Amino acid sequence: MEHIENLFRQIPQVDKLMQHEYIINCGMYRHEVANAARDILNELRESIKVREISMVPDAGELANNAIHLAKERAKKGIRPVINGTGVILHSNLGRACLSKAAVEAVTNTAASYCTLEYDIEEGKRGSRTESIEKYLREITNCEASIIVNNNAAAVLLILFAIASNGNVIVSRGELVEIGGKFRVPDIIDRCGCYLLEVGTTNKTRTADYEVAIDENTKAMLKVHSSNFKIVGFTESAPIDELSTLGKKYNIPVIEDIGSGALVNVNKYGLYDEPLVKESLNKGADIVSFSGDKLLGGPQCGIIVGKKEYIAEMRKHPLYRALRADKMTIAALEATLRVYADTQVAEREIPVLSMLSQTEEMLRSGAEVLCKKIEELGGAAEVIKAKSVAGGGSVPGLELNSYAIAPIGKISVDEMEQKLRAMSVPIIGRIENNRYFLDMRTIFEDDYDYIANAVAEITQLMVK
């Protein structure tokens, strides 16, 4: 008993420990280190109580433990990772990486006052998205546009503003769940609209829509079945036929095209991905899509279409709740700016660069990375891989790619865990009992970091 009392007396006060030079010079927020120090000292008391330890560590060790714990806790928030999965639009990893110009635009406007709703020439209130609207008109030929927080919000705003208290006709083949409980039938219901299902799961024709039209019909909605594919005996009503039907009965045709490609992505091997411009060309009245999928910009929802409908949305109270913030607007504006020249867009927008990489480029990248790993005493080999666009684009379609597979003594699961635990976590894939990093989603700037990490884990011995 005597001994325990003695140990307790040796435990420093938190305030005292906080004066230790290690803590003073650690560069962390003091309140975070103090919280960690308190927890470490409490834990120490508990251990002494149950006689797990018989010696109190010295102040230097306790200070270091507190700093370490505070650092570990600070890592829990959002931070960069290296994406070696080959999934370009990985929703869990933040989808599209922004271009350098978009990042710069965000940085410039975020920490300072900006012209968000201010017209410099007139010296009075201006529009927050005037410039974006101009770019979208140039790129897609749309009459008007409006920007909200994401495409889910876009669908809500469209339905509330255009179709409340009326019927919305949707094909049974398109009553999908987009993800995160966002289900088309549910959403229509919650927007105060009545869903009229037409056709069947695999086949719906334009005539099916026409039969369903009555005086309560407020819209026809087409939803791109982004994250699944029905194959075989299928048919859906083409947007141009639906548009003709819409005009005949004066009913707006809405298309949620999901990814929203602004350039033709067929040449990258992504087929069946609707182009925004084409959908409008074929007569859709309102088209919605995401900003952070194939477009390669910030998270947002973009609605383009006929002036009269966009004006309804802008007037709707829900718009005030869903409108995008200044950072999103800055990033989107900078991203759209380069679309006037597809080559510049491919060079500057990471999603497009990743898609446009040839197999040759990917293989040579993998070879460079492998060589770096070998120079550091590690081992890895170049293997063929298949990457995917992700983000609900073109389900089931894979792009030929190259990857590096570390060769070590530890198991693939251990490799995966160790690389994931690095200070900048490296996220790879395991397939057929092989761990690998797909080159398509890896930035060249990260090669050295990855080489060091892989060299380290491939030299580990099995315990």
Ligand SMILES: *Cc1c(COP(=O)(O)O)cnc(C)c1O
């Ligand atoms: C991804 C997707 C959405 C949701 O878009 P978010 O920008 O993630 O809200 C809606 N509809 C379709 C067809 C999609 O593919």
